[in-house]
Amino acid sequence: MKKRYVCSFIAVSAAAALFAGCGTASPGTEAGTPETTSEQAVPEQGASEKTVIRFQTWNPGEGDPAKDLEAAFEEAHPDIDVQFVYMPYTDHVEKLKVDLAAGDAADVYGVQTGAMYKEFRDFEEDLTPYMQKEYGEDWTSAFNEYAMTLLKAEDGKYYGLPLGLTYSGTAWANMKIMDKYGLGVPASYDDLLKASAVLRENGEYPLAIGAKDDWINIDTFFNIATDINSEKFYAALEGQASFTDPEIVQALQIWQSCFTEGIFQDGALGVGMYNDTTDMYQKEGSIPMILNGSWACGAFTEKDEQTYAVYNSEDSHHEVFLIDWNGDGKRAPVGEAVDVSLAINSQSPNKDAAWSFVDWMIHDGAEILVNKYLAYCPARTDMKLNVEGLSENGQACLDYIVENGATNVAGYREMAYPELKEEIQTELKELAIGDITPEAAAEAIEAASRAQER
Amino acid sequence: MKKRESAGKRMETLTNYLFILPLLILFLTFFAYPILYNFIISFYDWNGISVTKSFAGLANYRTVMSDRVMKAVLKNFVIIALGTTLPQAFFGIIFASFFRRHIRFAGFYRIAFYLPAICTVTIVGNVFSKIFETNRGYLNVMLRSAHLDFLCQPWLAAPHTALLCILFVNIWQWTGYSMLMYYAGMLNIPDDLYEAAAIDGAGPVQQFRHITFPLLRGTHYTLVILGVLGALKCFDLPYVLTDGGPAHATETFSTYIYTKSFNTFKQGQASAIVVLMFMIAMAITVIQLKMYYKEDRDKELAE
Numbered sequence: 151m152k153k154r155y156v157c158s159f160i161a162v163s164a165a166a167a168l169f170a171g172c173g174t175a176s177p178g179t180e181a182g183t184p185e186t187t188s189e190q191a192v193p194e195q196g197a198s199e200k201t202v203i204r205f206q207t208w209n210p211g212e213g214d215p216a217k218d219l220e221a222a223f224e225e226a227h228p229d230i231d232v233q234f235v236y237m238p239y240t241d242h243v244e245k246l247k248v249d250l251a252a253g254d255a256a257d258v259y260g261v262q263t264g265a266m267y268k269e270f271r272d273f274e275e276d277l278t279p280y281m282q283k284e285y286g287e288d289w290t291s292a293f294n295e296y297a298m299t300l301l302k303a304e305d306g307k308y309y310g311l312p313l314g315l316t317y318s319g320t321a322w323a324n325m326k327i328m329d330k331y332g333l334g335v336p337a338s339y340d341d342l343l344k345a346s347a348v349l350r351e352n353g354e355y356p357l358a359i360g361a362k363d364d365w366i367n368i369d370t371f372f373n374i375a376t377d378i379n380s381e382k383f384y385a386a387l388e389g390q391a392s393f394t395d396p397e398i399v400q401a402l403q404i405w406q407s408c409f410t411e412g413i414f415q416d417g418a419l420g421v422g423m424y425n426d427t428t429d430m431y432q433k434e435g436s437i438p439m440i441l442n443g444s445w446a447c448g449a450f451t452e453k454d455e456q457t458y459a460v461y462n463s464e465d466s467h468h469e470v471f472l473i474d475w476n477g478d479g480k481r482a483p484v485g486e487a488v489d490v491s492l493a494i495n496s497q498s499p500n501k502d503a504a505w506s507f508v509d510w511m512i513h514d515g516a517e518i519l520v521n522k523y524l525a526y527c528p529a530r531t532d533m534k535l536n537v538e539g540l541s542e543n544g545q546a547c548l549d550y551i552v553e554n555g556a557t558n559v560a561g562y563r564e565m566a567y568p569e570l571k572e573e574i575q576t577e578l579k580e581l582a583i584g585d586i587t588p589e590a591a592a593e594a595i596e597a598a599s600r601a602q603e604r
Numbered sequence: 605m606k607k608r609e610s611a612g613k614r615m616e617t618l619t620n621y622l623f624i625l626p627l628l629i630l631f632l633t634f635f636a637y638p639i640l641y642n643f644i645i646s647f648y649d650w651n652g653i654s655v656t657k658s659f660a661g662l663a664n665y666r667t668v669m670s671d672r673v674m675k676a677v678l679k680n681f682v683i684i685a686l687g688t689t690l691p692q693a694f695f696g697i698i699f700a701s702f703f704r705r706h707i708r709f710a711g712f713y714r715i716a717f718y719l720p721a722i723c724t725v726t727i728v729g730n731v732f733s734k735i736f737e738t739n740r741g742y743l744n745v746m747l748r749s750a751h752l753d754f755l756c757q758p759w760l761a762a763p764h765t766a767l768l769c770i771l772f773v774n775i776w777q778w779t780g781y782s783m784l785m786y787y788a789g790m791l792n793i794p795d796d797l798y799e800a801a802a803i804d805g806a807g808p809v810q811q812f813r814h815i816t817f818p819l820l821r822g823t824h825y826t827l828v829i830l831g832v833l834g835a836l837k838c839f840d841l842p843y844v845l846t847d848g849g850p851a852h853a854t855e856t857f858s859t860y861i862y863t864k865s866f867n868t869f870k871q872g873q874a875s876a877i878v879v880l881m882f883m884i885a886m887a888i889t890v891i892q893l894k895m896y897y898k899e900d901r902d903k904e905l906a907e
Binding site for chain 2: 420
């Protein structure tokens with residue numbers, strides 16, 4: 151009998167222990183967070199208590215920029231301990247979804263304008279009153295105008311603030327290789343065709359693209375379509391024009407021709423951008439041209455030996471360029487994105503500390519990221535571009551990007567319609583394989599556009 | 605007296621329930637609840653994030669059933685299930701038969717064949733992406749240096765070869781596991797049977813056909829069930845090697861659920877696919893177990 155009671159006691163204890171194990175940390179404490187050890191979370195006896203906040207993002211990446219930001223912020227705000235959590239974009243979205251549902255998400259997180267910014271709305275704090283209180287009613291004028299239109303929600307409020315800007319649609323050329331074959335920077339589709347033929351004949355890559363990654367396909371197709379008629383293309387994205395319009399069909403046809411006429415390298419659909427293709431351009435310096443956005447300019451400031459040699463050795467010379475895809479004599483416009491915007495988790499128990507961090511990041515933090523690491527172009531109108539240790543060649547490339555960012559923007563880079571985007575991505579790959587005609591692809595995209603809720 | 609006895613019995617029953625309580629809680633929390641919750645979500649239009657969800661009835665199921673990508677997913681499931689399970693079992697049993705014959709360095713070979721099974725799929729995927737790359741990939745470079753240029757292919761960039769690459773890497777990685785299962789099964793077959801068969805004049809092929817193969821029936825079924833369910837859940841390899849592409853050519857249930865859930869924010873549709881996947885898995889398992897136990901002496905289990 152005694153044995154039975156002992157056994158019962160053990161069973162009940164085991165069940166209780168199991169429940170205890172399932173318990174969550176109380177709000178406001180960091181003990182339950184996976185990245186935080188209990189030692190870190192509990193303030194030392196006698197030491198002034200620090201508010202611990204977590205910042206989760208995919209950009210800026212891990213490494214020196216993160217360390218610099220953390221150190222500089224904690225020096226300016228000794229009462230706040232910020233913990234940086236980095237992961238690739240898809241993991242970032244995945245983790246946020248799970249953590250937000252569990253009430254254990256980061257206090258501040260990076261958001262991409264477009265679908266992500268819209269879908270996470272329930273957990274994004276309205277930052278308008280914070281900015282108005284700090285900088286007055288006219289606070290938006292301190293930021294790039296177009297960036298603020300991307301961040302202005304349907305209700306007129308701002309749920310994210312821009313850390314920096316990036317531009318899509320650019321291509322890069324390693325002139326050391328191009329010069330070897332007497333090739334200049336290709337200005338048009340025909341130039342690209344000729345350059346690609348010469349490069350292929352000599353066993354070199356033509357224009358490289360990691361078309362396994364949908365984002366570069368979308369960037370490139372947007373670039374082609376906006377070169378032909380940007381107003382019509384954006385109207386189609388917004389459901390106000392048809393994708394079967396001849397000019398959009400022409401854009402799809404040019405995209406397909408890049409694969410069938412050998413402008414892009416063979417097997418482009420089998421490789422991604424980061425790091426399959428970018429390493430060949432940025433670290434090895436072994437391919438002559440690559441499609442990549444303005445952020446690739448940051449490679450000029452990279453300190454690792456390989457990249458430094460590719461970008462900063464005596465004979466290195468790179469050019470950034472925009473292509474005139476339809477041969478009308480005008481270079482294509484760029485797409486603009488807020489990269490990244492910062493949001494405060496509306497469930498955060500540490501909103502004041504989170505706001506202090508966001509405020510610091512969009513000012514002092516952005517200064518470090520732009521002028522020390524060239525991670526983005528400035529989102530603030532009052533920020534002066536003065537990138538530390540940038541070579542003459544790097545500065546020239548940056549000037550080209552800044553000039554186009556100021557005068558040659560077609561529209562947004564990230565659309566807010568995930569299903570339409572998914573369909574465009576699929577059709578672009580079908581076209582690249584050659585399974586479908588541009589007309590059929592346009593029909594399929596138009597059907598998805600009509601079904602898309604806006 | 606009787607009252608005391610029945611009270612004792614009730615106490616004993618209660619004690620027994622208390623012992624299984626922790627396991628029951630674990631099962632309900634981590635198995636039953638997620639399945640039920642997923643089933644409920646499949647009837648809602650929800651982005652997986654918002655606080656509110658709207659009831660959509662069977663709309664998610666209708667959308668998923670009429671989705672052309674789902675057709676590719678189902679086709680790929682059948683191809684991957686058959687294209688990996690059967691070759692893995694075939695090569696597994698062949699290798700296990702060799703190693704059972706006490707050949708030299710059999711232990712070393714067994715380990716070498718099993719090693720891929722313990723490698724992380726991400727690493728395996730990255731290594732094979734370098735091998736299959738079109739321009740500078742090791743496979744095409746080797747073919748070119750052997751003047752076999754006509755055999756060079758954009759392995760991961762063309763739909764038909766991309767799926768073949770997935771099958772090849774999967775077979776390469778998991779044949780060692782099948783080999784080990786068969787090898788363990790073969791060790792349980794008494795030597796007397798082979799000796800008796802040899803006395804009766806049965807050669808190695810006949811011995812394999814009439815002794816080894818039938819007595820490994822349990823292993824065959826286990827491997828087929830695991831292989832088919834593995835094909836159903838297949839995610840990591842297509843995700844790393846091809847990202848489900850090109851143009852959904854290597855899309856599987858899991859990669860498509862991931863896309864629906866995290867790229868297009870259609871959690872309801874993703875959950876509907878999970879329910880379909882779950883039903884397929886249940887059906888396959890029931891059919892296979894029925895077939896297995898039908899031939900078994902313990903027919904009660906088949907009922």
